[in-house]
Amino acid sequence: MSARNSAALARARRVQAPVFAALGDATRLSLVAKLCERSPQSISELTAGSKLSRQAISKHLQVLQEAGFVAGAHVGRECRYAFDPRPMDDIRSYLDQMSRRWDEALGRLKSFVERSTQ
Amino acid sequence: MNDRIEKHIELNAPVSRVWRALTDYRDFGEWFRVKLEAPFAPGQISRGQMTYPGYEHVTWQATVQKIEPERLFSFTWLPYAIDPKVDYSSEEPTLVEFTLKPIPTGTLLTLVESGFDKVPAHRRAEAFRMNERGWTTQMQNIERHVGEK
Numbered sequence: 001m002s003a004r005n006s007a008a009l010a011r012a013r014r015v016q017a018p019v020f021a022a023l024g025d026a027t028r029l030s031l032v033a034k035l036c037e038r039s040p041q042s043i044s045e046l047t048a049g050s051k052l053s054r055q056a057i058s059k060h061l062q063v064l065q066e067a068g069f070v071a072g073a074h075v076g077r078e079c080r081y082a083f084d085p086r087p088m089d090d091i092r093s094y095l096d097q098m099s100r101r102w103d104e105a106l107g108r109l110k111s112f113v114e115r116s117t118q
Numbered sequence: 119m120n121d122r123i124e125k126h127i128e129l130n131a132p133v134s135r136v137w138r139a140l141t142d143y144r145d146f147g148e149w150f151r152v153k154l155e156a157p158f159a160p161g162q163i164s165r166g167q168m169t170y171p172g173y174e175h176v177t178w179q180a181t182v183q184k185i186e187p188e189r190l191f192s193f194t195w196l197p198y199a200i201d202p203k204v205d206y207s208s209e210e211p212t213l214v215e216f217t218l219k220p221i222p223t224g225t226l227l228t229l230v231e232s233g234f235d236k237v238p239a240h241r242r243a244e245a246f247r248m249n250e251r252g253w254t255t256q257m258q259n260i261e262r263h264v265g266e267k
Contacts, residue, residue, distance in 0.1 A: 021235060095234065098197060099123045102229060105150055106127050109227075112149040113131035113139045 022067035022087075027052065028060045032069060035083035042078050122232040129225045133218050136225045137188045140216050152178040160185050164193070183213070191216045197231075 023029060034046060047057045061081055064070040068087040072079045129136055139145045143154040147166065151173075154166035160182050168176040180195035194211035212233040219226040 024235065095121075095123065098231065098234075099125075102123060102125055102231065106125060106227070106229060108149040108151070109136075109139060110127060110129055112145070113129050113135050113225075 022063050022069060025060070025063075027056075028064055031057070031060055031064065032083060035070065035081060039082035040073065040080035042080050044078075046081070121235040122230060123234075125229040127227050127229075128221065128223060129227055131224050133188050133220050133225045136218055136227060137191075140191050140218075141185060154178070158182045158185065158191075158193075180214075181211070189218055 023032070030050075031046060035041060043054055043058055043061070046061070047054050050057065052060075061070055061072070065072060065081075069084055070081050071084050072081050074080075131139075139149065141158055143157045143164070143166075146152075146158075147154050147169070151170040152166045152168050154164060156162075156164070158164055162182055164178075164180050164182055166178045168174060168178050170176075180193040183192040183194060184190050192213060192215040194213050196211050210233065212231050215228075215230045215232075217228040217230075219228070
């Protein structure tokens with residue numbers, strides 16, 4: 001296994017919250033979009049222009065943080081948040097692997113039914 | 119985000135034959151590589167021992183959902199819930215659905231596996247690792263098979 005894969009797995013294992021669920025929310029998606037444009041940003045910056053309170057934004061950031069999409073770092077008294085795309089790669093790899101599994105199984109099914117039909 | 123797998127495959131065999139391959143537990147075991155203990159029945163748990171090379175120690179388990187003759191066969195399972203030390207009972211399973219449709223050349227089979235959004239991330243990582251090992255084994259099988267010809 002490559003070092004990159006080992007690192008991805010170690011990271012994914014630390015993440016307990018469902019990654020999909022983290023992105024299944026319009027506010028959180030918009031936070032990810034904002035952080036994709038510019039990282040890191042403080043809660044004040046992320047709250048500016050939003051109808052939501054600082055507390056609400058903070059809660060959403062926490063969900064994203066638990067899923068590994070966002071990393072927070074303290075700069076003085078303020079916490080600044082940055083986007084981390086790696087959980088996305090992990091999901092894609094996972095679905096790719098599962099998908100290939102089915103290709104193999106369905107390939108075996110095809111030979112099985114076509115062989116016994118002839 | 120995409121949380122499902124969908125496959126379409128054309129099989130040069132009549133729907134009745136494909137249906138049997140999917141829902142007769144012995145036939146299913148032949149191509150899926152699992153030795154099942156009993157016939158499939160809706161609402162029942164189906165169990166067996168994997169026969170896939172490298173996975174013989176693994177117990178296969180699924181809960182049969184629907185058996186609609188020659189049309190739909192579905193079950194739920196936990197993909198790669200294979201560590202005997204781990205209790206997976208609280209986890210959300212994924213749904214696997216096989217749908218059959220007659221076509222002039224035989225059968226169009228559609229497979230959909232959905233519900234991956236509920237699989238915890240640490241388990242996805244585990245399945246990923248298992249799969250990598252599976253692939254190595256698979257490649258060795260092909261090599262051996264080709265080498266014998």
